[in-house]
Amino acid sequence: xxxxxxxxxxxxxxxxxxxxxxxxxxxxxxxxxxxxxxxxxxxxxxxxxxxxxxxxxxxxxxxxxxxxxxxxxxxxxxxxxxxxxxxxxxxxxxxxxxxxxxxxxxxxxxxxxxxxxxxxxxxxxxxxxxxxxxxxxxxxxxxxxxxxxxxxxxxxxxxxxxxxxxxxxxxxxxxxxxxxxxxxxxxxxxxxxxxxxxxxxxxxxxxxxxxxxxxxxxxxxxxxxxxxxxxxxxxxxxxxxxxxxxxxxxxxxxxxxxxxxxxxxxxxxxxxxxxxxxxxxxxxxxxxxxxxxxxxxxxxxxxxxxxxxxxxxxxxxxxxxxxxxxxxxxxxxxxxxxxxxxxxxxxxxxxxxxxxxxxxxxxxxxxxxxxxxxxxxxxxxxxxxxxxxxxxxxxxxxxxxxxxxxx
Numbered sequence: 001x002x003x004x005x006x007x008x009x010x011x012x013x014x015x016x017x018x019x020x021x022x023x024x025x026x027x028x029x030x031x032x033x034x035x036x037x038x039x040x041x042x043x044x045x046x047x048x049x050x051x052x053x054x055x056x057x058x059x060x061x062x063x064x065x066x067x068x069x070x071x072x073x074x075x076x077x078x079x080x081x082x083x084x085x086x087x088x089x090x091x092x093x094x095x096x097x098x099x100x101x102x103x104x105x106x107x108x109x110x111x112x113x114x115x116x117x118x119x120x121x122x123x124x125x126x127x128x129x130x131x132x133x134x135x136x137x138x139x140x141x142x143x144x145x146x147x148x149x150x151x152x153x154x155x156x157x158x159x160x161x162x163x164x165x166x167x168x169x170x171x172x173x174x175x176x177x178x179x180x181x182x183x184x185x186x187x188x189x190x191x192x193x194x195x196x197x198x199x200x201x202x203x204x205x206x207x208x209x210x211x212x213x214x215x216x217x218x219x220x221x222x223x224x225x226x227x228x229x230x231x232x233x234x235x236x237x238x239x240x241x242x243x244x245x246x247x248x249x250x251x252x253x254x255x256x257x258x259x260x261x262x263x264x265x266x267x268x269x270x271x272x273x274x275x276x277x278x279x280x281x282x283x284x285x286x287x288x289x290x291x292x293x294x295x296x297x298x299x300x301x302x303x304x305x306x307x308x309x310x311x312x313x314x315x316x317x318x319x320x321x322x323x324x325x326x327x328x329x330x331x332x333x334x335x336x337x338x339x340x341x342x343x344x345x346x347x348x349x350x351x352x353x354x355x356x357x358x359x360x361x362x363x364x365x366x367x368x369x370x371x372x373x374x375x376x377x378x379x380x381x382x383x384x385x386x387x388x389x390x391x392x393x394x395x396x397x398x399x400x401x402x403x404x405x406x407x
């Protein structure tokens with residue numbers, strides 16, 4: 001990748017439009033950057049003449065509390081939006097890693113899927129409208145600020161998960177939902193031969209946790225003491241009455257699985273949950289790569305066992321977060337120094353994708369990351385995706401080569 005000569009941070013949609021039009025006209029390639037919390041995803045651009053910082057487009061610009069609607073510029077930190085909404089008893093389930101730095105636009109562009117999506121849905125499900133600046137400077141608007149049914153294709157959804165390759169998000173409008181008044185966290189070390197039973201018990205609870213994880217490793221990043229088979233962390237949200245009922249059910253379920261001790265935390269429960277999400281993208285300097293896999297819930301335990309065995313085969317250290325409710329497996333493989341790690345990771349990556357073709361790289365600072373199959377196997381719709389790129393950005397101005405299939 002050619003290093004970008006310029007870094008620009010336009011502070012208005014019009015300034016962004018003019019900047020992109022100039023780059024597109026002059027054949028300059030643009031790398032798009034927000035808070036760079038998800039910089040470990042995707043490939044570096046084939047070429048970058050200009051780095052566009054969206055952080056200049058910051059601030060909540062509409063907040064209709066009574067109508068449960070909020071609008072923010074794309075460079076606004078997720079934490080800013082969440083704090084504002086929490087003060088009025090509302091939220092949008094961004095569940096983004098490092099929300100103090102993560103931006104609204106970057107979270108949507110990456111198509112980030114949070115651990116609470118089984119309960120609340122994804123952030124993309126809350127987008128009512130958007131303002132996008134296309135590669136040639138065209139300002140395109142979709143949707144609006146009203147929650148209603150619409151006929152036709154929702155263009156806002158097209159840009160979510162497109163990794164900035166179709167346009168630059170300038171503004172997003174969201175519907176909001178009531179924030180559960182209380183949260184409670186459960187931590188439990190697992191004795192031998194209890195992992196599978198504990199996860200099964202949690203996934204079948206009548207009052208479903210907002211989030212539940214089996215964790216092995218990540219000792220400095222995630223709360224809880226570890227047993228011989230790792231530890232459980234679960235989050236409940238709701239009213240006092242609901243939490244009391246759910247607490248009894250959850251403790252009984254873990255007891256049936258053979259887990260004798262469960263620690264309950266009320267103060268700081270949501271902050272402890274955020275630390276789990278932060279760990280999804282936490283790197284050990286240049287000596288780790290973190291993968292995210294998406295098996296179905298019934299297959300997730302087998303996936304964990306297979307990845308653990310593969311890491312042992314290549315003499316790599318493995319740490320795991322299993323999202324019990326959605327089935328996601330987050331696996332961070334590492335070695336004691338960067339050079340030893342670099343000698344193994346490409347062969348490990350090939351072997352992993354033989355068994356798990358859709359495995360994604362979500363975090364790594366190692367120089368060999370660009371040689372890995374960071375997007376996994378291309379999806380069935382890859383040709384349609386290339387057609388969209390050609391239609392929206394014919395000169396390949398925006399993030400060229402960063403996305404799946406070299407888009």
